[in-house]
Amino acid sequence: MIRWRRMSGYNALWIPGMDHAGIATQVVVEKKIMRERKLSRHDLGRDKFLSEVHNWKDQYGGTISRQLRTLGASLDWSHECFTMDEQRSEAVTEAFVRLYKEGLIYRDIRLVNWDCTLRTAISDIEVDRVDLKAETLLEVPGYSNPVQFGVLTSFAYPLEEGLGEIIVATTRIETMLGDTAIAVHSQDERYKHLHGKYAVHPFNGRKLEIICADDLVKATFGTGAVKITPAHDSKDFNVGKQHNLDFINIFTDDGNINENGGPQFEGMPRFTARAAVIDALKEKGLYRGMENNEIELGRCSRTNDIVEPMIKPQWFVNCNTMAKAALHAVKSKEIEIIPPQYEQDWYRWLENIRDWCISRQLWWGHRVPAWYVTLEDDKEKDMGSYIDHWIIARNKSDAVLEAKQRYPEKKYQLDQDPDVLDTWFFSWSFPPNCTWLAG
Template sequence: LPGTDHAGIATQVVVEKKLKKERNITRHDLGREAFVKEVWVWKEQYGNTICSQLRRMGSSLDWSRVAFTMDAKLSAAVQEAFLRLYKQKLIYRAQRLVNWDSQLKSAVSDLEVDYITLDTPQKLSVPGLQSKVDFGMMWDFAYQVEDSQEEIVISTTRPETMLGDTAVAVHPEDPRYKHLHGKFLIHPFVDRRMPIICDAELVDMNFGTGAVKVTPAHDPNDFVTGQKHKLAFVNILNDDGTLNSACGQFATMHRFSARYEVIKALKDKNLYKGSKANPGMRLGLSSRTKDVIEPVLKPQWWVDSKQMASEACKAVTEGRLNILPAIHKKKWYEWLENIRDWCISRQLWWGHRIPAFYAIFDGEEAVIPKDEAFDRWFVA
């Protein structure tokens, strides 16, 4: 059965680049319907090229059954699969951290994130910015304790995310901070009191200052900590990677431009404590746009992968499925035994549409609000 895949993100990016190069326009200039028509034109040209190459290679295939993943029959099958999995409660909607590509303005999968390791501080180019940005660094700054002259110094690789901090964690047995348990810190730039919380899992009292900033809406470990301690979740990013209205004086800035403005403002308040190298830092980049991936709290559609992963492991254990060469069994189990739920929604114009609809009542603005009610979604 020969066929081609619509390759949602990759195809959309290629066609957008083509439009920019040939006509100096974006998909937003065209609008959704016109842009999708452009993609179909591109598909007819290059999809046929793929099939021609397969023929020239001498592939013995049934060309009367050639398929494309956006064909009407296959699109109907995708929608049917979504409906069935939703009814089985294997697909659900939830607000969780996603890998956010600010250039695409879309969530991307774990497989679409390429990690690089920085052993020394480096200046890297970031899409949308003319100036290069410092990475592989650790910046230190202090938070003032409420009604006190004391302060707590913390370290971060992302100074701009301090605008989303909602707590600072210390180890419950750390003698340096025992007298501060239950007290609050004052955020220097936004109207926010932040509790000093105790967390033996998050904090290593022998590492750094023994105090950890907690940004639940922009870090996987902090997300878990935020849930455990019932902290506020403050998203600081717009979809395009600029800072939103939660960031006070830094709102509308590109997040990496804001990095340096935050450092400058901390210096002005005598809260900045310096910087140092952070050897071994891992940085996630989008495989499609090369933008720095941001963990962002977003409501999305997810597949509950745990049950299916368990069945896949069992199939190999019971001998119903053989993996050859056998050396790869270890990878099979490592991947599936540590499976995470799969974010399947993408904020793209090209690809399958999720068969879900949000109820808007008379008198309400005809947009899905940021604080959407999950019980207003209907799948059909």
């Protein structure tokens, strides 16, 4: 097509290049190193691992380039590029800085799709949705035995003041370690006398308020009472925000129970803890049974691991303004969708747009151009403890200059965010920046 356009007198440009394919490339190289040397990227460290990735890229990128030349593709080789070369990296940084200054990029603590094998947030499109009709045993990375899914486990929470118990049910019994409330429907006569009362967590003594959440709870489904785990469920997250509940993350990045899960379960892999929690409930006389239950399960398309909803600090792009502009462009016929029946897909997608999580806890990719200032007198020393201590800059020199202006005569440490940007953050900006920086 390019050759035909050029022969027809058009000024046609086809730029050859290689995509760094962030998460896909990192997964391939990680598997290669594990297969050949039984080492993880964490065993190697960031610098050595990135050296391995560059070597892999040079080998296979060179093969792709030779194949394109052999095919005789009508490419302008004088503009050959790599998506992480100096010019493209500069363009990505510039885009991030500008969008941040315009208020379109922000940092927040939200629920994300977490892959415990990769130890990173992943996008919705990288999550394969699997429908299970009933009890199913599935192979899960890191577990020698298949894991049980597709069942609903019921158990009782004892109530304060001698009011008896309240029974709830869940498909993820291990998450009860992070429960912070129990929700009922406001018009459910069975529970009206419990509004504002408390249940007691059997493993840590935490008080769980009985709250009303009519948008979430159906009085006719199950027991009419729902356990609320704001840090590990999207619907519960919203309820937690509305009712100002505690958000308790019970998992480490690699999917083990952390200290918030209590000493009885700390250190256990999450699905090992699933069985252990059931056993512990039985010992306390609180287990009420198990039954088949149809569920939708999320699996990472890269690792096949079970995706874990986790609350994490991340960088986001506010998509609302852009979505409204895109909707208006089609409604006003400024843009025409061909064939027209796909207009409904356009509207459905953009009318339900969510802010885009653009940070990834990977090593291969464009580093987030954000630096964190840790002051000598800060009470909390962990990176990200204070949201207003972030500095967005084109390079470290600019970040140092801003830090000096923001915190004059104060001692501080400046560290760049270790996260990288979602590959698609670069992809959307590629067409305009192909030749922008080159002039």
